[in-house]
Amino acid sequence: xTGETADRVAIRELVDAYARCADRRDADGQKTxxxxxxxFVVYMDGDGSEPTQELDGREALSPVFDNLNTxxxxxxxxxxxxxxxxxxxxxxxxxxxxxxxxxxxxxxKLMVASLRYHDTFVKLDGAWLFAERRLVVDWxxxxxxxx
Amino acid sequence: xTGETADRVAIRELVDAYARCADRRDADGQKTxxxxxxxFVVYMDGDGSEPTQELDGREALSPVFDNLNTxxxxxxxxxxxxxxxxxxxxxxxxxxxxxxxxxxxxxxKLMVASLRYHDTFVKLDGAWLFAERRLVVDWxxxxxxxx
Amino acid sequence: xTGETADRVAIRELVDAYARCADRRDADGQKTxxxxxxxFVVYMDGDGSEPTQELDGREALSPVFDNLNTxxxxxxxxxxxxxxxxxxxxxxxxxxxxxxxxxxxxxxKLMVASLRYHDTFVKLDGAWLFAERRLVVDWxxxxxxxx
Numbered sequence: 001x002t003g004e005t006a007d008r009v010a011i012r013e014l015v016d017a018y019a020r021c022a023d024r025r026d027a028d029g030q031k032t033x034x035x036x037x038x039x040f041v042v043y044m045d046g047d048g049s050e051p052t053q054e055l056d057g058r059e060a061l062s063p064v065f066d067n068l069n070t071x072x073x074x075x076x077x078x079x080x081x082x083x084x085x086x087x088x089x090x091x092x093x094x095x096x097x098x099x100x101x102x103x104x105x106x107x108x109k110l111m112v113a114s115l116r117y118h119d120t121f122v123k124l125d126g127a128w129l130f131a132e133r134r135l136v137v138d139w140x141x142x143x144x145x146x147x
Numbered sequence: 148x149t150g151e152t153a154d155r156v157a158i159r160e161l162v163d164a165y166a167r168c169a170d171r172r173d174a175d176g177q178k179t180x181x182x183x184x185x186x187f188v189v190y191m192d193g194d195g196s197e198p199t200q201e202l203d204g205r206e207a208l209s210p211v212f213d214n215l216n217t218x219x220x221x222x223x224x225x226x227x228x229x230x231x232x233x234x235x236x237x238x239x240x241x242x243x244x245x246x247x248x249x250x251x252x253x254x255x256k257l258m259v260a261s262l263r264y265h266d267t268f269v270k271l272d273g274a275w276l277f278a279e280r281r282l283v284v285d286w287x288x289x290x291x292x293x294x
Numbered sequence: 295x296t297g298e299t300a301d302r303v304a305i306r307e308l309v310d311a312y313a314r315c316a317d318r319r320d321a322d323g324q325k326t327x328x329x330x331x332x333x334f335v336v337y338m339d340g341d342g343s344e345p346t347q348e349l350d351g352r353e354a355l356s357p358v359f360d361n362l363n364t365x366x367x368x369x370x371x372x373x374x375x376x377x378x379x380x381x382x383x384x385x386x387x388x389x390x391x392x393x394x395x396x397x398x399x400x401x402x403k404l405m406v407a408s409l410r411y412h413d414t415f416v417k418l419d420g421a422w423l424f425a426e427r428r429l430v431v432d433w434x435x436x437x438x439x440x441x
Binding site for chain 1: 152159160226292
């Protein structure tokens with residue numbers, strides 16, 4: 001497996017590794033998926049809204065990943081990824097249904113966030129990394145949840 | 148990337164482009180994914196039921212795509228695609244959880260449709276298009292929804 | 295399409311064939327996806343818990359697949375698959391949101407199980423099969439459901 005095929009597989013594996021690290025609470029592993037000077041932007045109010053959070057450098061990502069510990073379980077369920085390659089750079093859009101299970105007032109709750117990640121990827125020393133993640137929250141839903 | 152690998156990537160990109168055009172309300176873009184004489188069939192009552200809608204030619208698709216404007220937000224979340232290639236033709240099954248957010252009686256509602264697309268693809272002038280989409284609605288769920 | 299690319303496509307097709315056979319109630323087809331001496335383990339209580347079910351040999355899988363007949367409709371919706379190849383063996387993790395629709399007390403219910411499959415694959419006579427499936431149930435949700 002070489003060239004564009006290998007690059008596409010590696011980029012999709014990067015997107016999926018982010019989800020796995022999030023769900024397994026591997027914040028250190030999650031940070032290594034980003035370039036040192038990465039740019040991470042959150043749009044909580046959907047497409048075309050103002051950024052609600054903007055972080056520079058991968059060390060700044062720690063609070064984002066630590067925040068996952070407020071949930072008992074999360075499932076970052078990935079759907080389609082569309083990737084456009086340009087040599088050692090690439091851009092992409094990835095769909096994710098992020099499920100967050102927690103307890104509030106003695107009641108089990110499930111918060112689902114419907115996300116699209118607009119990513120810029122870069123290949124450094126043979127490994128694809130996130131140079132930028134722009135996270136668009138299209139909608140969320142929070143509901144009481146019984147097993 | 149050549150041959151079968153390139154064809155598989157292109158067909159999956161076609162399936163994902165349909166979802167993106169739907170969610171971004173790009174009806175013109177969505178129509179260009181179909182052959183001129185495309186066949187679009189909807190089975191609202193699941194597998195093996197009678198068609199509830201049957202459209203011929205891509206111009207006939209406009210009302211289907213316009214209907215998405217009745218929702219505030221949609222998320223066509225794609226799961227697995229199984230593709231069988233035969234030269235410049237291919238068939239496939241693709242799973243999609245289509246989420247539709249709207250307001251009724253002052254209440255936010257979420258309608259989820261669990262879909263399977265049975266597609267016939269054709270390669271014309273180097274581009275893969277939908278020659279036929281048979282859309283099976285396995286089930287829907289409509290619920291009051293809080294962010 | 296040759297080598298690693300063909301193997302990756304075949305393994306993903308195996309994972310998706312399992313879902314399709316489950317949803318179409320093709321128990322015989324589903325069994326042929328496994329090696330004769332396959333090992334199937336269920337962890338109903340999530341990651342790191344004790345196995346709640348352990349089955350040896352593909353004939354032992356019949357009750358698992360028959361159990362799907364207690365539901366009116368199921369949708370095994372597959373997300374990301376991460377695959378590590380080592381010649382004619384491979385391991386992988388696959389996410390699945392398994393939706394189960396049924397009626398209880400005259401009420402339509404939907405049970406969603408958020409699953410991760412930890413698989414060992416083996417290539418026998420040119421075909422990839424499940425040598426082992428370890429099914430981790432991260433969480434379930436059961437709710438009354440209206441169309």
